Amino acid sequence: MREADARLVVGNWKMNLTQAEARHLAAAVATALRAQSANAEVALCPAFPLLGVVREALRGTNVLLGAQDLFWEEHGAFTGKVSGAMLRDAGCEYCIVGHSECRGRFGRSSYDPQTLGFFSDTDETVRRKFAAALQAGLRPILCVGETAEERAQGMADEVVEAQVNGVLLGLREDASRCAVAYEPVWAIGTGDVCDPDEAERMAALIRDVLERRRLQSARVLYGGSVTPDNAPALFAKPGIQGALVGGASLKVEQFLNIVKAA
Ligand code: PGA
Numbered sequence: 001m002r003e004a005d006a007r008l009v010v011g012n013w014k015m016n017l018t019q020a021e022a023r024h025l026a027a028a029v030a031t032a033l034r035a036q037s038a039n040a041e042v043a044l045c046p047a048f049p050l051l052g053v054v055r056e057a058l059r060g061t062n063v064l065l066g067a068q069d070l071f072w073e074e075h076g077a078f079t080g081k082v083s084g085a086m087l088r089d090a091g092c093e094y095c096i097v098g099h100s101e102c103r104g105r106f107g108r109s110s111y112d113p114q115t116l117g118f119f120s121d122t123d124e125t126v127r128r129k130f131a132a133a134l135q136a137g138l139r140p141i142l143c144v145g146e147t148a149e150e151r152a153q154g155m156a157d158e159v160v161e162a163q164v165n166g167v168l169l170g171l172r173e174d175a176s177r178c179a180v181a182y183e184p185v186w187a188i189g190t191g192d193v194c195d196p197d198e199a200e201r202m203a204a205l206i207r208d209v210l211e212r213r214r215l216q217s218a219r220v221l222y223g224g225s226v227t228p229d230n231a232p233a234l235f236a237k238p239g240i241q242g243a244l245v246g247g248a249s250l251k252v253e254q255f256l257n258i259v260k261a262a
Contacts, residue, residue: 007040007235007262008179008219008242010066010141011249012096015047022050026057028252033063033259040242040262043094044249048082055091066094066141069102072125072132084136095138096244098126098167100185105147107190107224123166134173141179141244142167143223144206148186156184157205164209171213179219180206181244187224189246193234194224200237207239228257235261 017025026044033042045066046054055065067090071081087095100106103126104119121129126142133140144163146156164180182202187194194202203220210218222234223244234240242262248254 008221009040009042009255009259009262010094010096010181010221010242010244011042011044011255012068012099012223012244012246013044013046013050013249014068014101014246016250017046017050019050019053022046023053023057025250025252026054026063029255030058030061030063032252032256034061036256036260040259042259045094045096051087051090051092064093065091066096067092067138068096068099070095070097070129070133070136070138072128074132074136084132084138087138088136093139094179095133095140097129097133097140097142098163099143100145100183100188105185107148107186107188107192123163126163127167127171130167130175130178131171131173134175134178139177139179140175141181141221143181143183143244145183145185145187145224151184151186156202160202160205161209164206168209168213168215175213176215176217178215179221179242180210181221181223182206183223183244189225191225193226193230194222196230196233196237196240199234200239203237203239226258228254228261231258231261 043064043066045068067087070084103121104116130140144160146159150159199222206220219241221242221244222240226243226245
């Protein structure tokens with residue numbers, strides 16, 4: 001099977017778990033997958049301080065390591081930032097870029113609008129991070145998606161297309177190994193999964209943009225409240241080549257059942 005034919009299932013652990021919990025979860029996932037001989041590609045994206053223990057737990061298995069964000073400079077006086085080269089050195093293959101939570105766009109959030117600026121990614125910083133990830137030899141997983149308000153105003157297609165184009169236009173690096181995750185903001189962490197037909201339609205729209213940029217081999221994923229119950233219907237859509245899984249990736253059984261559905 002060609003790599004592009006295998007579905008990609010990525011666990012986004014967000015800001016969760018201690019080292020002991022992370023080691024345990026990663027080892028449980030990798031061991032079970034070895035027994036399952038799943039033909040989907042699987043990656044886990046823990047928080048930065050957990051990369052070392054998860055790398056150890058995944059050593060010698062088929063499960064790949066990923067990070068949740070990066071900064072675009074290679075090194076220097078950038079307190080609190082982590083570069084693509086550091087992530088490569090830490091064993092990462094993948095890196096999530098432009099997650100809506102990093103853009104200050106939350107589906108159902110307790111944050112008051114005055115603090116949303118702390119989550120500061122814009123289309124421009126996402127573009128820089130995406131290019132830096134490629135330069136470092138990482139495979140970026142670009143997250144795009146509209147808010148509930150944008151959807152209600154009939155702007156979903158326009159917003160998503162602009163987010164993908166904003167990153168790809170003028171890009172000099174070869175992006176053929178990237179993935180793009182359609183993650184409607186209103187579906188993330190809310191339990192309101194996108195209807196599979198609509199997710200497929202949005203995936204096709206992203207696919208069109210990728211093909212115009214000659215990126216046929218890039219995979220289009222869906223993310224937002226993916227569970228073992230809704231995964232089979234999502235994966236029944238040929239245009240959905242994988243999933244970015246948040247909450248359900250923290251529970252061994254649930255994550256494994258999603259991988260099985262893939
Ligand atoms: P969720 O998160 O599965 O918890 O909705 C998905 C994501 O944010 O990538």
